[in-house]
Amino acid sequence: xxxxIVLGAALxxxxxxSSVGAVTAANVDSTQGSVDVTPLGATESSDGTVVYSYQVSxxxxxxxxxxxxxxxxxxxxPALVKETKFTLxxxxxxxxxxxxxxxSSYKPVEVSVPLGKQDAKTYYDDDSDHSLPTYNAIAAGDxxxxxxxxxFNGVEPGMxxxxxxxxxxxxxxxxxxxxxxxxxxxxxxxxxxNPRLAVxxxxxxxxxxxxxxxxxxxxxxxxxxDFRRTLGEYSPSYRYVGNxxxxxxxxxxxxxLHLAGDVAITKATGDWSxxxxxxxxxxxxxxxxxLHRNVAVRYIxxxxxxxxxxxxxxxxxxxxxxxxxxxxxxxSxxxxxxxxxxxxxxSxxxxxxxxxxxxxxSxxxxxxxxxxxxxxxxxxxxxxxxPPASTSPDGTDTGVDSSQVGGTKAKQHKVLxxxxxxxxxxxxxxxxLILVVAVFIYRRKKSDKR
Numbered sequence: 277x278x279x280x281i282v283l284g285a286a287l288x289x290x291x292x293x294s295s296v297g298a299v300t301a302a303n304v305d306s307t308q309g310s311v312d313v314t315p316l317g318a319t320e321s322s323d324g325t326v327v328y329s330y331q332v333s334x335x336x337x338x339x340x341x342x343x344x345x346x347x348x349x350x351x352x353x354p355a356l357v358k359e360t361k362f363t364l365x366x367x368x369x370x371x372x373x374x375x376x377x378x379x380s381s382y383k384p385v386e387v388s389v390p391l392g393k394q395d396a397k398t399y400y401d402d403d404s405d406h407s408l409p410t411y412n413a414i415a416a417g418d419x420x421x422x423x424x425x426x427x428f429n430g431v432e433p434g435m436x437x438x439x440x441x442x443x444x445x446x447x448x449x450x451x452x453x454x455x456x457x458x459x460x461x462x463x464x465x466x467x468x469x470n471p472r473l474a475v476x477x478x479x480x481x482x483x484x485x486x487x488x489x490x491x492x493x494x495x496x497x498x499x500x501x502d503f504r505r506t507l508g509e510y511s512p513s514y515r516y517v518g519n520x521x522x523x524x525x526x527x528x529x530x531x532x533l534h535l536a537g538d539v540a541i542t543k544a545t546g547d548w549s550x551x552x553x554x555x556x557x558x559x560x561x562x563x564x565x566x567l568h569r570n571v572a573v574r575y576i577x578x579x580x581x582x583x584x585x586x587x588x589x590x591x592x593x594x595x596x597x598x599x600x601x602x603x604x605x606x607x608s609x610x611x612x613x614x615x616x617x618x619x620x621x622x623s624x625x626x627x628x629x630x631x632x633x634x635x636x637x638s639x640x641x642x643x644x645x646x647x648x649x650x651x652x653x654x655x656x657x658x659x660x661x662x663p664p665a666s667t668s669p670d671g672t673d674t675g676v677d678s679s680q681v682g683g684t685k686a687k688q689h690k691v692l693x694x695x696x697x698x699x700x701x702x703x704x705x706x707x708x709l710i711l712v713v714a715v716f717i718y719r720r721k722k723s724d725k726r
Contacts (some may be wrong), residue, residue: 286562303574304567308453309551309581311349312334312542315530316457318467318591325469327356327458329587330475331365333548334408334446335453337479337561337583338486340574345483346500346561346583347407348491351444351458352476352517359461361446362391362425366548369411378451384549387413391456392422393444399426400489407447407488410452426490429447445490451576464593470520471591474533476513478584482565483721500583504538504559506508512538513586528588531555542585551581559696 316329336347353360364387371381389409392401408417426445448454458475481491482498491497513536516522527534531539541549542560559582562568567575599637 283499303571304562304579305574305576306562308335308576309542309553309578310337310543310561310583311477311581312548312551313475313477313532313585313586314544314548314585315587315589318589318601320464320594321461324464326462326464326591328462328467328473328591329550330458330460330587330589332367332456332458332475332477333453333551334448334456334477334479335551335576335578336448336450337482337575337577338449338451339576342486343484344435344565344567344573344575345486346479346481346577347447347449347486348479348481348483348497349446349448349481350476350478351446352441352522353444353458353460354470354473354517355438355440355442356466356470356520357442357460357462357473358466360442361459361461362393362444363457363459364389364391364408364421364454365457366452367409367411367414368450368452368455368549369415382452384410384452387411387414389414389419389421391424393425393427394423394558395427395429399423405488406490407449408456410450413505425713438514438518439663441514447490448490449486449488453549453551460589467591468593472523472525472528472588473520473591474513474517474523474528474586474588476517476536476539476584476586478539500559500561503564504584512536513584517586523588530587532585532587536586539584540582542581551578553578553580553676554582561582561592 296510314331314333316331318328318353319329332351334349336345338347350602366384366386369383369385371379373379399406404420404423406423406426409421409609410425413419424446427444429444446456460475462470462473467632478500480500482500483491483495484497485495487495490513493499516533516535523535524531531544532539534541540554540556543553543555545552561583562575562577562579567573567577637661
């Protein structure tokens with residue numbers, strides 16, 4: 277009986293320490309992810325090219341003391357691409373207080389602003405602001421869209437040394453997600469030989485200032501890539517980006533390419549202004565850098581999204597019927613859709629030519645505020661056949677059947693982490709139950725003695 281009382285007390289003590297951990301974790305806002313890539317479809321052009329389009333949503337890691345930051349995003353595309361175009365298609369109208377800090381008032385706004393590219397020398401010699409703008413800056417004419425994209429041209433601080441890929445850099449300091457449409461222009465004959473093209477986007481530098489240009493080692497930044505690991509036998513995402521022939525039907529869907537061993541795929545939300553969680557476990561920025569320990573500083577950082585994503589667009593020639601249905605959960609490859617990320621119809625319908633100027637006002641957490649956001653892929657049914665998922669050497673579920681890589685629909689797993697508050701509740705319940713049982717037994721024995 278005494279052992280039961282001791283056990284119950286120990287559980288309550290453990291619960292109290294768990295509660296402290298839950299309180300300290302409250303200094304981190306992980307309501308959104310950092311990177312999402314959503315396929316928009318492939319469109320044939322009259323000039324004999326095919327345009328593969330992707331919606332890229334970005335949210336930086338920010339801190340209340342404006343020191344620890346991760347706001348440099350690398351965009352990796354196949355080298356076979358003839359031209360890569362960038363267009364800002366979504367940002368936020370925000371309100372700042374007298375100290376220049378964000379208030380709780382914000383609104384997602386859809387725009388269409390082509391972004392210019394600069395080579396590394398021109399980019400770093402240009403002292404103007406290279407970060408993606410808020411809607412306020414666009415409306416005021418201060419957006420400077422011509423200098424927003426860094427074209428690495430194979431020089432530092434590019435993260436990949438490979439002739440198979442090209443890499444570009446984007447920077448965002450906006451407190452809420454921004455969206456960029458990435459268009460890959462490919463000759464039609466090349467597209468027929470490589471119908472499935474992947475784009476990889478990841479937040480790659482942990483820096484210690486809110487720089488408005490792309491970070492690197494020369495700025496004292498730390499490479500987040502050093503903390504990523506490749507799961508099991510799966511190759512890094514860049515291998516599939518640079519070698520499209522490795523991407524087989526059934527190895528990808530609207531959430532992303534499920535073959536990449538170093539990227540946990542971000543769940544598509546159907547709304548560019550809300551970045552979802554990963555469908556499988558991956559790199560955890562919050563735990564890796566122990567943000568919850570620094571309770572004096574508030575952070576915006578994803579705990580259930582690994583600051584990276586990779587997605588595939590599949591092209592099916594309009595004159596050649598496809599013998600195999602596309603694997604994405606919306607039929608985005610049988611009929612090319614508009615390159616706008618905000619088409620409210622299925623991607624097989626006629627493209628919309630005009631973007632609305634703004635979406636519904638949101639003063640709290642951004643939800644699906646855009647009336648014209650892309651089809652909500654999270655509600656689409658998954659494949660009817662789900663092979664057993666393989667695991668990495670440490671037992672982490674990779675979500676892909678290693679015996680049928682590239683041939684069978686990859687299995688997805690919705691990860692719903694247990695929070696400190698949930699653990700505390702269960703410990704409290706168990707501790708109290710044990711104490712009640714101990715008291716009951718004690719009274720029963722005392723009554724029997726009488």
